[in-house]
Amino acid sequence: MSPSTESGSIDWEYAPAPESEAIGRVKDRYLPFIDGKFIEGGGDDLVTINPGRGEPLSTVSTVDEADLDTAVRAARRAYEGPWSKLSGAERGKYLFRIARGIAERSRELAVLESLDNGKPIKETRDFDVPTAAQHFFYHAGWADKLGHLGYGPDPRPLGVAGQVIPWNFPLLMAAWKIGPALAAGNTVVIKPAETTPLSALVLAEIIADADLPPGVVNVVTGAGDIGAALVGHPGLDKVAFTGSTAVGKQIQQTLAGTGRKLTLELGGKGANIVFADAAIDQAVEGIVNGIFFNSGQVCCAGSRLLVQEPIAEELITRLIERTETLRVGDPLDKNTDVGAINSRAQWNKITELTQAGIDEGAQVWRSSCPLPDKGFFVSPTIFTGATQTMRIAREEIFGPVLSVITFRTPEEALAKANNSPYGLSAGVWTEKGSRAMAMAARLQAGVIWDNTWNKFDPASPFGGYQESGFGREGGPAGLAAYLDTDDEAVIK
Amino acid sequence: MSIAVAKTYKLYVGGAFPRSESGRTYQVTDAGGSFMANAVQASRKDARDAVVAARKGFGSWSKATPYNRGQVIYRIAEMLQSRQPEFVELLITSRGVDRSEAAAETEAAIDRLVHYAGWTDKLTAVFGSANPVSAPYFNYSAPEPTGVVAIIAPTDAPLLGLVSVIAPVITGGNACVVIAAEADPCVAITFGEVLATSDMPAGVVNILTGSATEIAPHLAAHADVNAMDLTGADDELARQLEVAAAGTVKRVHRPKGRPDFRAAPGTIRLRSFLEIKTVWHPTGAPSLAGGSSY
Numbered sequence: 001m002s003p004s005t006e007s008g009s010i011d012w013e014y015a016p017a018p019e020s021e022a023i024g025r026v027k028d029r030y031l032p033f034i035d036g037k038f039i040e041g042g043g044d045d046l047v048t049i050n051p052g053r054g055e056p057l058s059t060v061s062t063v064d065e066a067d068l069d070t071a072v073r074a075a076r077r078a079y080e081g082p083w084s085k086l087s088g089a090e091r092g093k094y095l096f097r098i099a100r101g102i103a104e105r106s107r108e109l110a111v112l113e114s115l116d117n118g119k120p121i122k123e124t125r126d127f128d129v130p131t132a133a134q135h136f137f138y139h140a141g142w143a144d145k146l147g148h149l150g151y152g153p154d155p156r157p158l159g160v161a162g163q164v165i166p167w168n169f170p171l172l173m174a175a176w177k178i179g180p181a182l183a184a185g186n187t188v189v190i191k192p193a194e195t196t197p198l199s200a201l202v203l204a205e206i207i208a209d210a211d212l213p214p215g216v217v218n219v220v221t222g223a224g225d226i227g228a229a230l231v232g233h234p235g236l237d238k239v240a241f242t243g244s245t246a247v248g249k250q251i252q253q254t255l256a257g258t259g260r261k262l263t264l265e266l267g268g269k270g271a272n273i274v275f276a277d278a279a280i281d282q283a284v285e286g287i288v289n290g291i292f293f294n295s296g297q298v299c300c301a302g303s304r305l306l307v308q309e310p311i312a313e314e315l316i317t318r319l320i321e322r323t324e325t326l327r328v329g330d331p332l333d334k335n336t337d338v339g340a341i342n343s344r345a346q347w348n349k350i351t352e353l354t355q356a357g358i359d360e361g362a363q364v365w366r367s368s369c370p371l372p373d374k375g376f377f378v379s380p381t382i383f384t385g386a387t388q389t390m391r392i393a394r395e396e397i398f399g400p401v402l403s404v405i406t407f408r409t410p411e412e413a414l415a416k417a418n419n420s421p422y423g424l425s426a427g428v429w430t431e432k433g434s435r436a437m438a439m440a441a442r443l444q445a446g447v448i449w450d451n452t453w454n455k456f457d458p459a460s461p462f463g464g465y466q467e468s469g470f471g472r473e474g475g476p477a478g479l480a481a482y483l484d485t486d487d488e489a490v491i492k
Numbered sequence: 493m494s495i496a497v498a499k500t501y502k503l504y505v506g507g508a509f510p511r512s513e514s515g516r517t518y519q520v521t522d523a524g525g526s527f528m529a530n531a532v533q534a535s536r537k538d539a540r541d542a543v544v545a546a547r548k549g550f551g552s553w554s555k556a557t558p559y560n561r562g563q564v565i566y567r568i569a570e571m572l573q574s575r576q577p578e579f580v581e582l583l584i585t586s587r588g589v590d591r592s593e594a595a596a597e598t599e600a601a602i603d604r605l606v607h608y609a610g611w612t613d614k615l616t617a618v619f620g621s622a623n624p625v626s627a628p629y630f631n632y633s634a635p636e637p638t639g640v641v642a643i644i645a646p647t648d649a650p651l652l653g654l655v656s657v658i659a660p661v662i663t664g665g666n667a668c669v670v671i672a673a674e675a676d677p678c679v680a681i682t683f684g685e686v687l688a689t690s691d692m693p694a695g696v697v698n699i700l701t702g703s704a705t706e707i708a709p710h711l712a713a714h715a716d717v718n719a720m721d722l723t724g725a726d727d728e729l730a731r732q733l734e735v736a737a738a739g740t741v742k743r744v745h746r747p748k749g750r751p752d753f754r755a756a757p758g759t760i761r762l763r764s765f766l767e768i769k770t771v772w773h774p775t776g777a778p779s780l781a782g783g784s785s786y
Contacts (some may be wrong), residue, residue, distance in 0.1 A: 257731030
């Protein structure tokens with residue numbers, strides 16, 4: 001079936017280009033990493049699923065509460081022992097080593113992440129893994145420069161941090177959490193998500209190979225009950241969580257009155273605003289990136305498209321044409337644009353909310369790209385005629401589902417965009433720089449993208465307003481989450 | 493001999509001095525235990541009215557220029573200076589402190605306001621950043637006000653403590669609803685008179701008097717309150733308020749101990765009520781002008 005120009009009969013049928021699964025070096029069984037050792041946990045094993053096929057991928061030993069105690073104690077010993085005795089420069093050298101270790105195993109990590117999470121290999125290869133390495137590299141450099149942050153000449157770490165991360169960017173979220181925590185001088189106990197534990201455990205191998213002192217980083221495995229036990233553990237000084245707003249609220253309640261520092265990075269319903277003067281081709285690319293990157297399983301996804309009325313019809317037509325060209329399918333295929341949904345549970349949630357949109361009267365369009373007959377896949381979906389009160393315009397769907405709403409004036413766009421309890425991301429498409437800046441100033445969101453979307457950098461602080469959480473990750477502001485910055489004098 | 497005209501102490505909400513819609517009052521005693529005044533026992537409804545006023549005040553205050561905000565806060569210091577003798581007498585009467593201590597507290601309060609007046613146009617430079625991202629974008633992070641802040645005022649420093657919790661909140665461009673120390677409503681409402689004559693837009697600062705235990709839970713659960721300062725709350729009330737605040741992911745500031753308001757204030761009270769907003773704006777080659785965003 002190879003294309004032939006000589007015969008004149010070119011075969012234009014789609015030819016898959018799958019990456020080799022063997023590169024991921026998936027093991028039969030993975031163990032939690034506590035006090036510098038990979039140990040059998042006391043909990044029941046969990047089977048992690050390959051969402052691209054809907055089949056088991058590997059087995060992971062999970063921890064029980066006794067193991068959690070062991071991990072927190074190990075982190076405390078490491079904090080009070082070797083870690084706090086190190087200079088910032090020496091701490092930084094360990095982080096540089098981890099950054100290098102990730103880069104050296106990047107092909108393996110990209111394949112493993114794609115297999116365990118279901119996202120396309122081109123995303124893990126070009127974004128998740130290199131950005132994770134970059135996060136360690138960036139934060140490594142802060143370790144001996146904390147005195148320049150503006151919290152006094154020698155700001156102190158908090159101690160032991162408990163961190164719970166989500167399944168949508170498993171390795172990258174681990175890097176976002178561990179990098180600044182260690183750079184600031186803390187030790188960590190981190191729990192990857194139940195459905196995506198593998199890349200964090202390979203990161204633990206990289207950390208072990210980097211010879212970090214035992215207990216500085218502990219990776220514990222398990223489901224939500226272990227996450228809840230971790231964040232409520234009295235042996236912690238700091239809790240960091242990325243995940244749903246509902247769970248974030250529970251954690252904030254759990255920590256009430258404890259004085260432990262908390263940062264939350266929660267849900268969103270990002271408003272992507274397109275003005276009539278926008279460069280439409282670029283806006284279309286940005287809208288596609290905003291909602292179909294990682295199948296829309298992104299807290300800062302541009303899931304609400306606000307289009308100015310004069311161009312609404314043309315923009316929607318071109319958006320649908322472009323979306324129709326997206327290839328949905330095997331995450332390991334290097335041509336795949338939209339991969340699998342991470343889990344059956346998430347697939348159900350997306351399906352349920354999509355049905356709600358149909359039931360509430362929005363017009364639905366779905367890509368005709370054929371879906372694989374196995375695995376958890378959702379066709380790219382665009383709702384037009386959505387109104388502000390519909391569930392698809394208010395609730396975080398966390399899937400490849402876009403709701404389109406129109407507006408006439410900038411004031412109306414602002415009012416609609418800001419009419420949400422969330423406030424994580426927002427974006428503006430316009431050729432007028434002054435309008436872009438004025439909109440950026442008035443949008444109630446922690447990250448604003450002008451004429452772009454889903455840009456991330458370790459040097460750039462990321463985090464939400466309102467019910468999208470508090471605290472920042474990345475940049476100088478992100479270090480504050482892991483330092484004692486309370487400089488008010490108290491009466492002894 | 494003429495009879496003194498005693499002041500009626502009311503609430504300070506939306507730039508006006510209303511009584512409680514509930515009609516309730518409570519008696520305030522002086523340091524010697526004698527009757528001093530009737531104060532307003534604010535209700536849940538008063539608290540909700542104050543949040544509405546604060547949201548309105550936030551609209552104009554958060555859009556005011558930093559220079560303007562600084563001038564207004566400096567004006568508060570001026571007004572407090574001109575009424576310093578009145579506050580000295582109030583502190584002597586209500587707290588039983590000697591004249592020099594009362595003078596010291598009022599002077600410290602004036603200085604605190606001057607300190608914060610100079611902060612408004614430096615927050616962005618000090619707490620913001622230009623971020624060197626590895627892509628062709630101009631990327632910056634700047635602090636913005638969180639919104640409406642509910643404050644439980646400290647109970648041990650009627651004027652200096654009150655000023656020390658209000659000033660950093662409004663310096664950042666926030667509006668606030670303050671529950672004054674229950675025992676010191678007279679100082680708090682007299683300070684409201686200072687605010688009312690300081691060019692401060694109505695609703696930026698709202699002062700309720702009465703019981704924090706009664707009023708604060710309503711503010712902690714209120715969806716239009718964005719943040720809380722629990723400085724004046726005891727351990728049990730603070731825990732209860734933190735639980736309620738979690739329902740809408742409010743930012744909560746609680747000092748690590750009893751603040752020493754006579755010391756230099758640091759910046760934690762400013763930072764606790766600021767949000768960092770990051771903006772990505774494309775840069776690119778000038779030759780790509782004409783139909784291109786890049």
